[in-house]
Amino acid sequence: MNQSPAVQNTEAATDAEPTLLEQMGGLSGLVSSTLPILVLIPVNNRLGLLPALAAALGVALVIAIVRMVRKENMQPAVSGVIGVAIGAGIAWYTGDAKGYFLYGIWVSLLFGIVFLLSIASRWPAVGVIWRGINGEDMSWRKNKIALRMYDLATGAWAVVFFSRFFVQNNLYNQDATNTLAAVKLIMGWPLTGLVTLLTVWAVRRANAAQEEAQSHG
Template sequence: MQTTTSPQAAATDMQTAGDRKRKSALEQAGGTRGIVYSALPALVFVVANSLGGLKVGILAALLVALGIAVERLTRKESIQPALGGVFGVAIAAGISWYTGSAKDFFLIGIWASLAGAVVFVLSVALRWPLAGLIWNSATGKGTVWRADKRSRIYYDIATLVLAAIFGARFAVQQYLYQADEVGSLGFAKIAMGYPLLAVGLLAVAWAARASDKRLKVMGLLPAKRA
């Protein structure tokens, strides 16, 4: 869970991207350090579990998550990601401890991916694509984009890209979960986490630029805010 971004995490990252839209996808994802931090607990869990068993894996993942939280707080970064990381690892570890199965460390993240895919698709069906809603809320543009049908289509496409990313995560990781491939499951979680989210953010940025250009021409968006 902590290494694969949840729907809430995706929304937060899109809000961050809205505030820093001139920066690269890597910077929007928290930079190299943020990506490494997101991957470490799962990586440590897989390695420690293979070497010392489930209890060692759980303890190691928790210690790493706590260490990352302390480091973030020491650097005077936002406390929310620090606490969120520890909470996510603690929940995943608790489930794995309760069931006695290492693969269950990844269980919540797998189903969160499915929930994310469903929510993104549903938002398109309801004509309120989440990519447009979150981006424009974060950038202070409100819902003016919904006045233009083509802008809605742009954000529909970006939202469906995000839905495909979450759907792919679920399909691959659920397959590995059923096959009881703990090591491969950990690798898939890392590889399909922020790297794929960066692709989704690029799709959202494309939709935002295309929409802003049209809204400027239509006089619905001030030129200085494009």
């Protein structure tokens, strides 16, 4: 039986949702991203900086190899290895384990600024990324409701990025390395999961607004 265009669009939007989760690496990607930090701090406290950095990088490489053997999405693993390598390089250069977190702190600020500017320019990053991933056009920018929904989701991500920067940078300046590691984990995937739920809701509202506009067009 033929389905109406609205039903087909709704199903397409629903099918698109896992794409974002896949880009995040799925549940295994969320869990494995925390392991290098969980290894870094205790090894640093017991054995020192260089063994800690070697252990963190080794864990990231093992995760990448496991994902490759299991033929899983390699993007999160590769990004993880690169991120750990950059963090380890900064920590080695500064001679302090807290340097491991410096890269992530400033990347959060950069993303926060980019997402905020994208709202101001009426090209909200969440809309551009979501539609781009799914190979769709940018006609949603002409729909006030859809644009507002993507602005909301983009603004939520900007808040997350800025909060990560200000909280973690403050702990970094206080030399509170152990607390910084714990806070990074707390403000990592758990917070990402919450804002992703908001993003999915906003995208559904944006899709519904687009469908309604097209049905009346």
